[in-house]
Structures are given as structure tokens and as C-alpha cells.
Amino acid sequence: MREFAYQRATQVHDALTAVAENAGARYLGGGTNLVDLMKSGVEEPTRLVDVRQLPLDGVRDAPDGGLVIGATTTNSDAAAHPEVRRRFPALAQAVLAGASGQLRNMATVGGNLLQRTRCGYFADPAQPCNKRVPGSGCAAIAGVHHNHAVLGHSPHCVATHPSDMAVALAAFDAVVHYQTLAGAGEIPLSRFYLPTGDRPDRETALPPGALITAVALPGAAAGPRSRYRKVRERASYAFATVSIAAALDVRDGVVRDVRIALGGVASRPWRARSAEAVLRGARPTADRFRSAAEAELDAAVPLRDNGYKVTLARNLVVAVLGELAGTEQDR
Structure with missing residues (x-):
């Protein structure tokens, strides 16, 4: 693992500024995916901006009868919340189906949405992978791909998205809220993830430097x-x-x-x-x-x-x- 700087942010603006000022900076939530990728050399950030202390956790009611889940809420807390379990049980079940209890205690809702594929070729810097190095090729197509995509893939990438939580959020028409130095914005989850196309390295529609602040579940989608x-x-x-x-x-x-x-x-x-x-x-x-x-x-x-x-x-x-x-x- 290469050396990197570490900064703990306590205000959203401070986190946004720190990332904007350093092209190699990355937000750090629970680190359950990013740190693993740093160990293998897939990710090489020069600075980690820890966002766990930002005031972005918790679950609250939305005016339309839905719920808003803060981005730094842990997966365990989201799954255990009584209103999540009552109004959106499939979401609680999805979160509990992912990883181990120890990882759920660390992983955050925002980080869960941004976790990267577990394709073995992506995780190995010695292998060609268009998601990791655009234009290098996709070794999985002719290689080991028994657990890869059957829908929506392209000749450039056949990897699958690993999140359980995101599947339930997609069913419930969730909306991702984010903040940039230019202001706040939101993206329906249906448009949050980009099609693979010929640039599988471009994974989400988030603007550069954007920080996910919350995920909103509309009341009309509540499905007990x-x-x-x-x-x-x-x-x-x-x-x-x-x-x-x-x-x-x-x-x-x-x-x-x-x-x-x-x-x-x-x-x-x-x-x-x-x-x-x-x-x-x-x-x-x-x-x-x-x-x-x-x-x-x-x-x-x-x-x-x-x-x-x-x-x-x-x-x-x-x-x-x-x-x-x-x-x-x-x-």
C-alpha cells in the first residue's frame, strides 16, 4: 500500500473542499471496500477524507410518508431501524443479507452504494480490465465468468454490481441526495448507475467531488x-x-x-x-x-x-x- 494522507472532516464543506483541492483524494466511510482495494493496489488515493464524523447519520421521516436515511448511517443501524423494517422490509432484509455483522457495523449507506465490483480480474492489477484501466480489455469474457452479468453488459465489461442494499433501493424508487461546493443535488437511483457501454470505468452519475448525503425512500413506494x-x-x-x-x-x-x-x-x-x-x-x-x-x-x-x-x-x-x-x- 502506498503512503497517503489522512484527514477527518467534521463539516460537509470541509470534506468537499479537501477533495476538491486534491485530485487524488477520496472520501472514506467505513472503508470496508476502499481499504481492501488500496491493499491490492487497485485504488491508490493520495489522501483519505474521513466522513464518519459528519452530521449525516440517522433515519428520519419524510413529509411524503417516506424515509430519509443519512449517508453515514451504518448498514447495521439502517437494517435495525423499526420504521425501515415496518415500511420497507425488503430493504432491511437486503442489508442483513450482505457481508458479516462486523462489516455491517462499519459499512455506511453512502459507501455501500459506491462499492465496486468483486470481479476477480478487476481486483488483480496484473490482469486487463476496462473498469480499472480503460482500453486494456475485459479478461472475464473469455476467462472465468460463471458469476458475471447476463443483462445489460457490453463487449467492454461483464462485471456485476455487488450491493444487496442497492437492489432493494432500486425496487423502492430511492433517490440519492448529494452535495457539491456548487450546491445540493439529487439523482433517482434508476439513473444513478451508468450503463456499461464502452466506458465501464464511469460507474455513477455523481458530479466530480460530490459527497452522498442521504438516500430518500418515497412514501408512495412503501411496501410492507x-x-x-x-x-x-x-x-x-x-x-x-x-x-x-x-x-x-x-x-x-x-x-x-x-x-x-x-x-x-x-x-x-x-x-x-x-x-x-x-x-x-x-x-x-x-x-x-x-x-x-x-x-x-x-x-x-x-x-x-x-x-x-x-x-x-x-x-x-x-x-x-x-x-x-x-x-x-x-x-
Whole structure:
């Protein structure tokens, strides 16, 4: 690891100024991803600006009935908050499905959104990787890619996004709030992550030097009947092979609203809009759930060794929606 300077910020403006004045500066939250990448030589910041002491933690009510979660709130605190568990249970479940308890106690909500892919080629500076070194190539396409993307990838990158939290936030139409020296701004999570395209190193739509300050969950998206389910290669402390965050509102035997987001299948949380369109206004049957999943997965382009993800994603959609439909009908 190369030498770096360390600075602890206590005011948002101080943090923004410190990063603006040093092109090699990076914000440091819990450090659960950034420090690992520094150890391997993937990240080489010249200064770390610690933002943990900024007044940006906690969960509060929003005027529209939703919630605002501060960026420095730990993952553990977000998952344990009673209103998160009551109004957005899939979010609490998603957070608890990620990492270990020790890591959740350190990791922050803002940092979770900015964590980088766990693709082995990205993590190894000796390997070509367009996300790490633009134009160097993507070794995963012809290499080991059984856990890589089947949706939305490009010839330049087939890595997947690792966040469980972001999948649930995508299903609930979350909005990311940020601050720059020029003022405050916000980006819907649906536009926060950039498509892979030919520049996979450009991962988010945040302006340069921006600091995430909060994530807002709109009241209209509250889904007390929601679930997050994660399939992984071992029972704990593993990233998703495929995951789903779903909410289902059934009234009078008809799907009035549905929200579906998939994880582990793309470079960003994948909102299943096509599947949702098939389901709205329809009866919540297993056949309809299967048709919805197939409509979404028609766009999948599996690689040599990861076609199983398409079948797994389809079955996961059917199973979780069936569970939610049964819960609704039991009300």
C-alpha cells in the first residue's frame, strides 16, 4: 500500500473542499471496500477524507410518508431501524443479507452504494480490465465468468454490481441526495448507475467531488408486503449469484402494483420493468409470474458459462412473487 494522507472532516464543506483541492483524494466511510482495494493496489488515493464524523447519520421521516436515511448511517443501524423494517422490509432484509455483522457495523449507506465490483480480474492489477484501466480489455469474457452479468453488459465489461442494499433501493424508487461546493443535488437511483457501454470505468452519475448525503425512500413506494431473497454459493458472507427485491399489492384478486429489482445479473441493480408491466392488472398466478419473468429475461445474453443464471432468475421471480401473493391472499 502506498503512503497517503489522512484527514477527518467534521463539516460537509470541509470534506468537499479537501477533495476538491486534491485530485487524488477520496472520501472514506467505513472503508470496508476502499481499504481492501488500496491493499491490492487497485485504488491508490493520495489522501483519505474521513466522513464518519459528519452530521449525516440517522433515519428520519419524510413529509411524503417516506424515509430519509443519512449517508453515514451504518448498514447495521439502517437494517435495525423499526420504521425501515415496518415500511420497507425488503430493504432491511437486503442489508442483513450482505457481508458479516462486523462489516455491517462499519459499512455506511453512502459507501455501500459506491462499492465496486468483486470481479476477480478487476481486483488483480496484473490482469486487463476496462473498469480499472480503460482500453486494456475485459479478461472475464473469455476467462472465468460463471458469476458475471447476463443483462445489460457490453463487449467492454461483464462485471456485476455487488450491493444487496442497492437492489432493494432500486425496487423502492430511492433517490440519492448529494452535495457539491456548487450546491445540493439529487439523482433517482434508476439513473444513478451508468450503463456499461464502452466506458465501464464511469460507474455513477455523481458530479466530480460530490459527497452522498442521504438516500430518500418515497412514501408512495412503501411496501410492507415486500421480500428480498438472495441466492449465493455459500450460506453466508458471499455476494449474490442472483437476488431479488420484490413488493406486491394484490386487491380484489388483481395485481394493483408490483415492484421487482434483480441483483447479481448486471452491472447495476436491474429494475424489471418489463416483468412489472406484464403483471399489473393481471391475476397473481404462477403462470403469470412465469410469463413476467420470461418477458424480462428475453433480453438476457448469457456468456459461455453463466446461462444457468437465466433459469435461476426466472425461478426466483416466480418463487418470491408466489410467496408474496400467498401472503396477500391470507390477509
